[in-house]
Amino acid sequence: METVAALNLPAGLVQLPYAIVSADKNDLMPSGMDLRVWRAITWPILGMVFWWIAGRGAEALVAAQQGRLVPRIGWLETTIAFLLLAAGTTFVVGFVFFSGVDLHDLTLQLFMITAILWAFLGSLTVAAKIAQGRLKRKLQPNTQVAA
Numbered sequence: 001m002e003t004v005a006a007l008n009l010p011a012g013l014v015q016l017p018y019a020i021v022s023a024d025k026n027d028l029m030p031s032g033m034d035l036r037v038w039r040a041i042t043w044p045i046l047g048m049v050f051w052w053i054a055g056r057g058a059e060a061l062v063a064a065q066q067g068r069l070v071p072r073i074g075w076l077e078t079t080i081a082f083l084l085l086a087a088g089t090t091f092v093v094g095f096v097f098f099s100g101v102d103l104h105d106l107t108l109q110l111f112m113i114t115a116i117l118w119a120f121l122g123s124l125t126v127a128a129k130i131a132q133g134r135l136k137r138k139l140q141p142n143t144q145v146a147a
Contacts, residue, residue, distance in 0.1 A: 001036040001037060001039070001040040002036060002107055002110060003110065004039075004040040004043065004044060005036070005039040005040055005043050006110045006111050006113075006114040007044075007047075007114055007117075008043035008044050008046065008047030008050075009047075009088075009111065009114045009115060009118055010046075010047055010050040010084055010087075010118060011042070011043035011044070011045075011046035011047040011050070012039070012043060013087060014046055015027050015028065015046070027039065027042075029042075050080070050084065050118075050121075053077050053080055053081055053125055054081070054121035054122070054124060054125065056071055056073065056077065056125070056128075057073060057077070057081055057121070057122075057124040057125025057126075057127075057128045058121075058124045058125075058128075059071055060072070060073045060125070060128035060129075060131075060132060061124055061125075061127055061128035061131060064128060064131035064132050064134075064135050065131070067135065069132055069135060069136060069139075072132065073125060073128050073129045073132055075129075077125055077129075078125060078126060078129040080125075081121075081122040081123075081124075081125030081126050081129075082122060082126050083122070084118050084119065084121065084122030085118075085119050085122035085123050085126060086122075087115070087118070087119075088115040088116060088117075088118040088119030088120075088122065089115075089119045091111070091112065091115040092112055092115050092116055092119065095108060095112045095115075096112075
């Protein structure tokens with residue numbers, strides 16, 4: 001169950017503000033339910049948005065390398081992907097340099113590996129946006145008139 005939750009790590013970031021401000025410092029969930037079961041059920045549903053963005057980013061990057069601008073990556077997707085890239089990188093750097101004795105905790109190592117995965121997936125969408133911008137400038141007709 002921890003692996004399912006770890007693979008959908010961005011869903012945990014969505015639920016993090018509630019956990020911070022709640023009195024019991026826990027996710028919003030039905031009373032009496034095990035936290036791991038709840039995360040294994042809900043995080044994949046919440047994580048579908050992030051998987052969709054990562055898939056569109058990968059598809060757009062391949063399409064841009066082939067000279068096509070479809071699917072177009074918007075600024076909202078790029079921003080979310082950049083935040084995933086930044087959060088994943090921050091988690092990995094923090095884990096490696098500041099974990100101390102927790103460096104050998106298998107659960108934290110699992111979350112570190114999935115943070116690397118999400119940093120990579122976020123970078124695909126950001127790279128696709130950059131590649132599409134370059135391709136768009138390359139495909140535009142030269143509008144400058146020689147004097």
